[in-house]
Structures are given as structure tokens and as C-alpha cells.
Amino acid sequence: xxxxxxxxxxxxxxxxxxxxxxxxxxxxxxxxxxxxxxxxxxxxxxxxxxxxxxxxxxxxxxxxxxxxxxxxxxxxxxxxxxxxxxxxxxxxxxxxxxxxxxxxxxxxxxxxxxxxxxxxxxxxxxxxxxxxxxxxxxxxxxxxxxxxxxxxxxxxxxxxxxxxxxxxxxxxxxxxxxxxxxxxxxxxxxxxxxxxxxxxxxxxxxxxxxxxxxxxxxxxxxxxxxxxxxxxxxxxxxxxxxxxxxxxxxxxxxxxxxxxxxxxxxxxxxxxxxxxxxxxxxxxxxxxxxxxxxxxxxxxxxxxxxxxxxxxxxxxxxxxxxxxxxx
Amino acid sequence: xxxxxxxxxxxxxxxxxxxxxxxxxxxxxxxxxxxxxxxxxxxxxxxxxxxxxxxxxxxxxxxxxxxxxxxxxxxxxxxxxxxxxxxxxxxxxxxxxxxxxxxxxxxxxxxxxxxxxxxxxxxxxxxxxxxxxxxxxxxxxxxxxxxxxxxxxxxxxxxxxxxxxxxxxxxxxxxxxxxxxxxxxxxxxxxxxxxxxxxxxxxxxxxxxxxxxxxxxxxxxxxxxxxxxxxxxxxxxxxxxxxxxxxxxxxxxxxxxxxxxxxxxxxxxxxxxxxxxxxxxxxxxxxxxxxxxxxxxxxxxxxxxxxxxxxxxxxxxxxxxxxxxxxxxx
Numbered sequence: 001x002x003x004x005x006x007x008x009x010x011x012x013x014x015x016x017x018x019x020x021x022x023x024x025x026x027x028x029x030x031x032x033x034x035x036x037x038x039x040x041x042x043x044x045x046x047x048x049x050x051x052x053x054x055x056x057x058x059x060x061x062x063x064x065x066x067x068x069x070x071x072x073x074x075x076x077x078x079x080x081x082x083x084x085x086x087x088x089x090x091x092x093x094x095x096x097x098x099x100x101x102x103x104x105x106x107x108x109x110x111x112x113x114x115x116x117x118x119x120x121x122x123x124x125x126x127x128x129x130x131x132x133x134x135x136x137x138x139x140x141x142x143x144x145x146x147x148x149x150x151x152x153x154x155x156x157x158x159x160x161x162x163x164x165x166x167x168x169x170x171x172x173x174x175x176x177x178x179x180x181x182x183x184x185x186x187x188x189x190x191x192x193x194x195x196x197x198x199x200x201x202x203x204x205x206x207x208x209x210x211x212x213x214x215x216x217x218x219x220x221x222x223x224x225x226x227x228x229x230x231x232x233x234x235x236x237x238x239x240x241x242x243x244x245x246x247x248x249x250x251x252x253x254x255x256x257x258x259x260x261x262x263x264x265x266x267x268x269x270x271x272x273x274x275x276x277x278x279x280x281x282x283x284x285x286x287x288x289x290x291x292x293x294x295x296x297x298x299x300x301x302x303x304x305x306x307x308x309x310x311x312x313x314x315x316x317x318x319x320x321x322x323x324x325x326x327x
Numbered sequence: 328x329x330x331x332x333x334x335x336x337x338x339x340x341x342x343x344x345x346x347x348x349x350x351x352x353x354x355x356x357x358x359x360x361x362x363x364x365x366x367x368x369x370x371x372x373x374x375x376x377x378x379x380x381x382x383x384x385x386x387x388x389x390x391x392x393x394x395x396x397x398x399x400x401x402x403x404x405x406x407x408x409x410x411x412x413x414x415x416x417x418x419x420x421x422x423x424x425x426x427x428x429x430x431x432x433x434x435x436x437x438x439x440x441x442x443x444x445x446x447x448x449x450x451x452x453x454x455x456x457x458x459x460x461x462x463x464x465x466x467x468x469x470x471x472x473x474x475x476x477x478x479x480x481x482x483x484x485x486x487x488x489x490x491x492x493x494x495x496x497x498x499x500x501x502x503x504x505x506x507x508x509x510x511x512x513x514x515x516x517x518x519x520x521x522x523x524x525x526x527x528x529x530x531x532x533x534x535x536x537x538x539x540x541x542x543x544x545x546x547x548x549x550x551x552x553x554x555x556x557x558x559x560x561x562x563x564x565x566x567x568x569x570x571x572x573x574x575x576x577x578x579x580x581x582x583x584x585x586x587x588x589x590x591x592x593x594x595x596x597x598x599x600x601x602x603x604x605x606x607x608x609x610x611x612x613x614x615x616x617x618x619x620x621x622x623x624x625x626x627x628x629x630x631x632x633x634x635x636x637x638x639x640x641x642x643x644x645x646x647x648x649x650x651x652x653x654x655x656x657x
């Protein structure tokens with residue numbers, strides 16, 4: 001988009017589920033770019049393909065999921081088709097990832113200090129002795145109290161928020177260029193969520209780490225991101241700067257989603273209003289409509305929508321929408 | 328829902344929870360030899376008026392689910408009592424489960440986990456009716472069909488299994504099953520948390536419609552404060568097994584007093600606040616406690632669940648607004 005080369009450029013990504021008999025499309029025509037140090041949000045409901053898109057970025061898709069077409073360029077290098085050996089050098093080192101449930105992502109039988117130290121040994125060739133010293137620093141940087149003692153703790157001895165801090169320490173250990181955060185705070189209480197988001201924001205902006213933030217929670221996205229992509233049934237239906245999404249949502253799905261949320265404070269001012277519903281349900285992967293995938297639930301839908309997929313329409317604010325009847 | 332039911336003001340609230348405590352013994356230490364008590368609920372007092380939605384909010388582990396289970400009879404209280412229309416439903420004189428099932432029912436968070444996957448909707452919904460002695464097949468089926476229509480499900484899906492429904496439809500089945508015995512109180516345990524964002528509005532609207540139509544009273548357990556604000560008449564904030572603030576919804580959201588309540592409200596990532604309205608509440612800036620009192624003295628997050636909470640009381644600080652205070656240190 002801008003003159004300088006973006007950190008991550010995803011072009012026309014298509015991911016399918018392939019079996020002997022069937023081929024179902026999961027993600028189609030997904031394009032976005034993330035600049036150095038930028039936080040980009042990917043929002044959508046369960047099954048919309050946002051997590052699969054993230055896994056594709058680091059070459060973690062496994063059969064039956066395959067990337068059928070498109071390109072993923074990271075620092076001007078094509079990741080698609082890169083041999084596993086090369087990908088391994090990138091994963092954890094240049095591109096790191098944190099997941100929703102830290103307990104399943106951490107090794108339950110290894111002290112957390114060792115799990116952090118591993119990063120320095122694997123990617124920076126440090127000795128274990130040196131690495132364990134760095135692990136204490138890493139723990140201190142994610143504001144874990146008494147890091148010298150905590151390095152010896154096991155994951156089950158920690159609270160959910162602490163575990164997610166450990167995950168962040170591991171992910172940011174090698175100062176990656178890109179951090180992929182897949183629902184990093186969904187399993188946490190709101191007050192802990194607020195602390196973790198603040199920590200992520202501070203650490204990433206201090207180190208210039210770009211973030212691909214995946215969430216179903218528009219509140220989290222609004223707090224963290226500069227640009228947002230809204231996904232619906234495998235399509236990126238709208239991509240805008242975050243203020244634009246909330247001020248003037250363009251796609252009927254985005255609009256419906258925002259109107260369906262109870263707004264904090266609005267009842268005090270306007271009284272209780274009935275929430276606007278989006279009728280119907282998300283189509284299943286085996287039965288995506290031929291045209292626009294939101295068309296069966298859309299109130300603006302016309303005959304054209306049922307047969308033809310809308311192209312990107314530029315919106316003038318560096319954003320685009322995929323809808324014939326946007327606005 | 329018969330016309331015979333008349334409101335008797337002297338009878339007091341529909342549901343009254345008095346001094347309710349639930350303690351769980353746990354084994355700790357080497358080989359589990361020492362026993363300690365986890366104090367899940369400590370002297371909880373709550374009332375639910377007819378037609379109200381009372382929301383109980385708080386973080387995981389604060390005891391809100393234990394409270395919900397106590398009300399529907401899934402958990403026996405250690406001490407204290409629960410009264411339904413003035414009648415004790417805990418302790419020696421407690422009603423049978425069959426009777427109790429007509430008083431209060433519960434809607435669970437995850438409808439898929441709470442429905443039997445091998446039973447059709449019809450079988451699931453008919454079971455409570457049959458247990459209540461309604462055995463005429465025609466009548467049972469008629470009531471099931473009526474209930475399905477009421478919650479927005481097509482009655483010709485009665486012979487389908489839970490897996491054939493979407494998440495939102497499954498929650499409708501969960502609601503139908505809770506309502507089939509026409510209970511007066513419905514406990515909603517995180518009713519929309521497991522649902523997709525675009526489905527939540529449908530279920531929230533349905534719950535509010537049913538409340539009006541069937542004159543239900545809700546106790547809603549939730550951590551989503553924007554949903555709580557939208558649905559509730561009254562709100563109780565729980566913190567480590569105690570109610571720390573309680574009152575009318577607009578008091579709690581408009582003028583939260585307890586530092587924990589303020590912290591909870593300030594922590595909500597509100598997508599609209601960031602760009603349209605400035606955040607209504609910040610963590611600091613609470614009014615000081617009334618003279619001679621102090622807020623909960625313990626640091627957040629370090630409260631020990633094994634020890635007795637400090638002596639404290641709920642003090643009225645305004646019209647229908649109470650906050651838990653401890654005597655100020657001299």
C-alpha cells in the first residue's frame with residue numbers, strides 16, 4: 001500500500017479442505033498487508049476461517065487443509081512452499097504465536113523458565129546457562145513478580161493470567177518481527193484481560209513488533225488495532241482503519257454485527273432498545289452460497305448477490321469492502 | 328401462569344437468599360492428609376422480586392455458579408437459607424425435587440454439553456413433564472410443540488437430535504427445557520457466552536420477550552457487563568464469595584462505589600467507547616467510603632479463599648444501592 005515494503009503481504013489466499021471425494025473451500029480471496037510495527041486485527045465468528053488464515057501464515061496447516069492458491073510474503077520472501085527446515089527457523093524466531101489457552105500450549109512437565117530459555121538456545125545459539133539467565137529477564141519484562149523464583153515454577157502452579165504472561169515471554173523472547181495472537185485473552189477474566197492487553201501493547205510497541213490479532217471480540221480489536229479485517233464465511237468482507245469500522249461500517253454484516261451488540265451506557269441515555277438481530281445462521285462449509293456468502297442473511301441482498309461474488313470496492317480511507325450494496 | 332396467582336405484598340420477595348454460605352472441604356498437603364475449607368460463598372444475602380432480572384457478576388471463582396446451583400437445588404448450602412414465596416426450600420422442610428423443579432430452573436452456558444446427544448428434542452423436553460405425572464402422550468406432545476413455538480423453533484424439528492441444530496437453536500432448546508414446567512424463577516448461567524456474536528442478540532431478545540410474556544423472574548450469572556446492563560433490573564457484584572455491591576442497575580453502572588466494581592466496569596473493552604463516547608468510568612475517582620468505614624482492605628488477587636473474610640456489612644449508600652464496608656481502622 002505505502003511506498004515502503006510491508007512486513008507481511010497476503011495476496012488472494014485460498015485454503016481448501018481436500019479429501020478423496022470432496023473439496024470444500026474454507027478461505028477464499030483473502031488479501032491484507034501488515035506494516036512493520038502495525039497491529040492488524042482479524043475479526044469473525046467461529047468457523048469463519050480466521051484461525052486457519054493465521055496458521056497458514058506460519059506454515060502450520062496440516063492435511064486435509066491445503067493452501068490452493070495465493071501468496072504469503074514475509075519480509076519480501078515467499079513463505080508458501082518454503083521447506084519445513086526454513087520455516088522452523090522463522091517460527092518462534094521471526095514470527096511468533098500465542099494461543100487462546102496457555103495451559104494446552106505450555107509443556108506441563110517442564111519449568112516455565114526452561115521453556116523460555118529454550119528459545120534462546122534454539123534460535124540464538126545460547127548456552128543453557130546463559131539462556132536461563134535471559135529467561136529471568138524475559139519473565140521480569142512481562143511483569144511476573146519474583147522472576148528468579150518463578151522460573152522454577154510449573155505451569156499448573158500459575159493462574160491463567162500468569163500463564164498467558166509466560167506465553168508472551170516465550171513468544172517475544174527472540175524479538176520477532178510479527179506476533180500472531182489467536183484469541184489471546186478469550187479464556188481470561190475481564191480485569192486480567194485488560195492487564196494482558198496493556199502488556200502486549202506496551203511490549204510490542206517498545207520492540208516494534210507487528211501483531212496479527214485474531215479475535216471475535218470487537219472491544220478487544222478496537223482497543224488494540226490500527227486496521228481491521230472482518231471475516232465472514234471464509235471471505236474478508238471489509239477491511240478498514242479501526243475508527244472507520246466503528247464510525248461508518250460499510251458491509252451489511254459489519255453493520256449488523258455492530259448493531260447487534262448491547263452498547264455500554266446506552267440504556268442509561270436512551271432507555272432499553274431492542275437489539276437488532278442478524279437473522280439466520282452462518283452457512284456450513286459444505287454449503288457456501290455461490291455468490292456473496294452473506295447474501296442469505298442480508299437485508300440489502302438483490303438477485304445479483306445470489307449469483308456473483310462482489311469484488312473489492314475501495315472506500316477512499318485505505319479500506320475496501322466486498323459488497324454490491326455497501327454504504 | 329394461571330389467573331389464580333395473586334401478588335401478595337406481605338409475602339415479600341419471590342426469592343430470598345439469606346446468609347447463604349457454601350464451603351467445600353478439600354484435601355491438601357502431603358498425601359492429602361490435611362483438610363481445609365474452600366469458602367465459595369460467605370453469608371450471601373439477595374432478594375429477587377417478581378418480574379425482575381437480577382444479575383450476578385464477578386470473575387471466575389467468585390462463587391457465582393455455586394450460588395446459581397444452590398438456588399436450583401444442585402448444591403446443598405453449608406448454612407443459611409433460601410426462601411421461595413416465603414417458604415424455605417433449603418434445610419429440613421425442603422420440598423421434594425419434583426416440587427422444586429416447578430419453582431426454579433436453570434439454563435446452562437453450553438447448550439450442547441447440557442443436552443443429551445442421544446435424545447431427540449421431543450424426548451428431552453417431554454422428560455420433565457412425564458416426571459411431573461403428565462403421561463398422556465397427546466398432552467405431552469402438545470405442550471412440547473407449544474413450547475418449541477414459543478422459543479422460536481419449528482415444531483416439525485421435534486424429532487431431530489441436538490447435533491442437527493446450530494448453536495443458537497440449541498440454546499433455544501435449552502431455554503425450552505428450562506421453561507417447560509412453567510417455573511417462576513429461571514437461573515441463566517452465562518446464557519450467551521458460548522454463542523457466536525451474531526446470534527447473541529437473537530437469544531437476548533428472546534429471553535427478554537419470554538420474561539414479559541410468561542412473567543418470569545431471572546437470576547442471570549454473567550461476566551459480560553454490557554449484556555448485564557442491557558438485561559438487568561438489579562445487579563449484585565460478587566468478589567471472593569461475598570456480595571460487595573448490590574443495587575438497581577443504573578446505580579451500579581452509573582455510580583459504582585466499590586473499587587472492585589469500578590475495576591470491573593473499567594476493564595470492559597468497549598468497542599464504541601474508544602471512538603465515540605469517552606469511557607464512563609475510570610478505575611480511580613471513586614467517591615470515598617462513608618465516614619467510619621473502609622472498602623475491602625485486601626489487595627486484589629491475594630485474598631485467601633481458605634480464610635474467613637474480615638468482618639464487614641452491606642451498608643446502604645443511596646436509594647436501592649448497597650456496598651460492603653468494613654469498619655475503618657482507628
